[in-house]
Amino acid sequence: MTGNAILIRIYKDGDEEGIVKLFKQVFGREMSLDEWRWKYMESYPKKVYSSVAVHKDFGIVGHYGGVCLPLIHKSNQARGLVICDVMIHAKFRGIKTLKLLSSIMPREAVKDGIIIGYGFPNINTLLKPALSLGLYEKVEDVLEGNKDVTFNNNSTRYAFRFLPLNYSDARIDHLWGSCKSNLSLSVVRNRQYLEWRYKNHPFHHYELWGLRKRFGRRLLGIAILRKEKDRVLLIDFLSIKDMLKPLFNKVENYVYSTGMKTLSLWFPPFMEKKIIALGFSTNNAHTSIPRTTYEGFITREEMAGKFFYTMGDTDFL
Structure with a gap:
């Protein structure tokens, strides 16, 4: 043209x-x-x-x-x-x-x-x-959660372990296989994607952490973290059903142990009640999700309230 x-x-x-x-x-x-x-x-x-x-x-x-x-x-x-x-x-x-x-x-x-x-x-x-x-x-506004971290001295501290992971860990694919049926629309968070997006990023440094029970090997959740000057960004996360609270508790305890004061994340509106229940204050992240209206793409109605995304879904964080 x-x-x-x-x-x-x-x-x-x-x-x-x-x-x-x-x-x-x-x-x-x-x-x-x-x-x-x-x-x-x-x-x-x-x-x-x-x-x-x-x-x-x-x-x-x-x-x-x-x-x-x-x-x-x-x-x-x-x-x-x-x-x-x-x-x-x-x-x-x-x-x-x-x-x-x-x-x-x-x-x-x-x-x-x-x-x-x-x-x-x-x-x-x-x-x-x-x-x-x-x-x-x-489609919808993107929401941001912020929390002044504290130490969670509860049963999660003893029942679970929070450990650094290698991007080649096969359990990541098993975790994705357990989670994907609960997601209507999402980027595929398998090893291949995580390695490209986080391990191979040309200038940002990310930490990959995993959640498992103290006496088990099964991976129950993952968290991708990036440290800024005065806060830690929970860039990405994924967990099986009912493991979001233990995962976030462990993330918060880790952030607390580093001396950082604030934990921040982005999430879709359908998760707001869960994020508030975990102790976060929420507000607009000053960005939104627009969709391309070109004929042949899925509709706004197929995206709004159904799309799971995090900070890691952007190309700039």
Whole structure:
């Protein structure tokens, strides 16, 4: 698709050089080629789901990215796209360019059987014009929980153990197998995904911890943690039924032992009562989940109140 010396097309090999250059111009942060490859190629080596706007003189001036991830949807294996790095150079911004960028890649995805496009936009995105044009539709607000940690000196302290895990631990896949039937819509949290998302991240450092009974080997839950200056982020978590409280108690005790004061997490609205019952205060996380409205993707009604996500589902935490 062309117009005003700009060609809108699907990603081609080598475009990443122009994409990372544009990223620096628009967002003011350096994205290395290693980071780009981790995000767009290592997540799904079969294909890069991105569209670009190419000016005949200035090169790549627009980009609409999608990170292709494995999902579970109504007990079926599926694929979805996390929409990210949507950007247009200030000199070339316009409704037509945004609309074309936002349609050509979803069309390709639907053709390949991908069922959903969604994201976690922050204030430095093109969300407002995309919503007003009907390219996106808000699904729900993302919630944040915060807690001033204390030491839980209860039965959990003695009945369970909280241990560092290796990303290659086969019990992670067994845990996912036990949990997935309780989730209507979720990213597949198996070893392959966790290793890509957390172990291989190009600049963030994460800790992987597991919960088991004191005299058992079965993995009952996992927690992914990342330490900031004044708080610990519970980036991701997964547990079998009735093990959320022991898992969170153990996470809190660990955070307390490090001397950190606050534990924070993101979660969907359907979990709010459980999170409050665990002692967290809750509020809006200042982001939301919009879905791509392109025909062929699942509807808002199939996502709202059903999608399990955490901080780790974003591309920036």
